[in-house]
Amino acid sequence: MLKKPCFNLTKHRLEYESVKEFSSSIVEVPLSEKLILFFDGLQDLEIKQEDLLSVKQDDLLKTGEKFLPFKDKSSKYLTSGITGKISSINTFQSDYGKKYISIIVNREKEEVFCEEFSEKSKEPTLANASEFLSCIPGGISENILSNTGEIKTIFVCGTDNDLFSVTNQYIVSSEIESLKKGIEILKNITGIDNVILVVNKYLEQTALNAEIKTEVISSEYPKSLPKLIVKELLNIELPPDKSFKDIGVDFISAEAVASIAQAYKTGKVPVQKLLTFVKKDGSKILAKAKIGTPLKDLCAACDTAIDNSDRLIIGGPMTGSAIYTDNYPILNNTDTVIVQAANKISRISDYPCINCGTCVMACPARLSVNMLVRYLEAGLYETADDEYDLSACIECGLCSYVCISKIPVFQYIKLGKYELAKIKAKAAEEIDD
């Protein structure tokens, strides 16, 4: 959403990729020898407390089988995409202190499908969706699965959050019938009638032809970030301290909705993730792989060799994250994987902010980013929030993208938010004591 300043002829808008200009067949990634399943319901639990784990090495899993990694009655579970034995269980630390348990499943020769879902789900209900489908490609949010009446509107995103990706657009353009079926099922099981497909102009006609209730949003980045969708379609600017649930809204990706339809049609829990793969030369292809497939297998299937000093990115170019190992799995929300060659990586510089104001013009949340960086650089997170609205940032990354001094503004912001949350948590604890 680079607002074009009046009379400014040279700056271009950042447009989302259009699936219409996409003409490649889908690469089917061959079955991997092992899958890596990430479980993020870890919270305070430590993997060392082995008695808490409900799975152990050498446990056999069937294709599509769900299992609870912890004995704890948390409702979170994982679905195995292959038939295989658990070979190891580790913790994996990710950005900003986020912890996962990674469970590695080694593939067995013979594939056995788990029948549990097909037996229990002759009829779609919220209960069996919640019991089996929360890990499907695209994922279904807790709020939808446990709907207690607060959610009034579900937006089905036929748009992609970040640049380069066409994953969800592809679903709209090529699986519109499953999407339509999925929306019907979703309406029936949740009792929410207001399910709206959100697309950009490239797919408006496709959606209308299928007679799906549709809203069109701009194809300019970052208009399809959830907060901006809500702003555009409902005219609500979600305050930083409120959640979508508070205003009765939730989101689900087009891929997830199509997967719901597929699940009930075939009686199998879908485990294949569709994603956009961006090669080193910038060309983009669609690939399909099981959730949990290590990225190195994906890259190999897409004829891309990863060398030292390259950058491997999951998620889009504006908001994704670079990871340090190609032994990282495809997750159920990995819409984009990007490989950047070492020589294409633009480095940050150590210039200070020159107060040019480009970031302020670019910011869709109307922050005074130029002042914000000054406070964040100095580590004054609370002042940054009180006076310069740190928490109102909607995390689009545009400020870093346009910064002429190449300051990692967005990194400062994310770190600032993380530190601020810690400060607030600590303050709350002290009050409790």
Added chain:
Amino acid sequence: MIKQKKLIVSHAPFIHNGSKISIKNYNIMLAALPALLAGFYYYGIRAVGVVGLSISFSIFWELAFSVITKSEKRIGDGSSAVIGIIFAMMLPATAPWWLILVGTFVAVIIGREIFGGIGGNPFNPSILGIAIIMLSWKEYFDFNQALINFDMDFNMFYPLAALKSFGASSISSFSIFDLMLGKQAGAIGAVFGIGIIIGGLYLIAKGIIRWEICFSFIAGILLTAMTFAMFAPASYTGPFFHLFTGYTLLGVFFLAPEDSSSPVNRMPMIIYGLGCGILTILIRNIGVYADGIIYAILIMNLINPLIDKIKPKAFGKV
């Protein structure tokens, strides 16, 4: 285990729009060219010398500072060269070398480096340099004296001095059109109004300077000068004379919009521009100085951090 590949890890976003400080500065230099070339045309080789010296000295000062303080050398980004060029544009073609040496020292070292270098300067460095040497060696900025040896085919009386000393009736001999073409006595880069406007519009189109500041600056000048002229047409001249004389256009397009010393939010930019314009005319019409631009912009630079606090409500805040 196979040896881990070493991948580059860094934070999003992973792409950049390619803007660079050096490109920005080269564009500013390019934009200054039409006005400079006109200055060279009218004042000849001496003007070329002044500009050349000014650029060299500015770069020298920055280099010297970075060597002494052992900081990173950044002269390649062109920001000192820009300070030098803009500083020279405000000088008469007869400025002696030592004046330029001192002026660029004030501009680069006092105006910028001691505030932490690029981005830290509260004032426009070139203006600070000019203001200080103007106070110290007034005679060099008496354009009538300074340019006495130049024999041109147009009126070589410095228009603002004429206005100040002899009142509004004395300036009827200046045609606005001549003023626009640079047929007036003045500083090297400040006489050719049309050239400055072309350069300025180029910078606006490139998104390097902000139209809000430039246009509100002009609006401030026009409105204030018009008000004066309306109430006392005998003593005050009309707005267009002000626009095309002295440092006005230079101020509008090259001095006031300098990044670090000007606001970034829209409303503040407009207030800042208007303020510059209004103060300029107030100083010219009732102050003691013939040209008010320098002090007007310095004052607005000073209160810039205050005005820039006026900002829009952030997303979702009420």
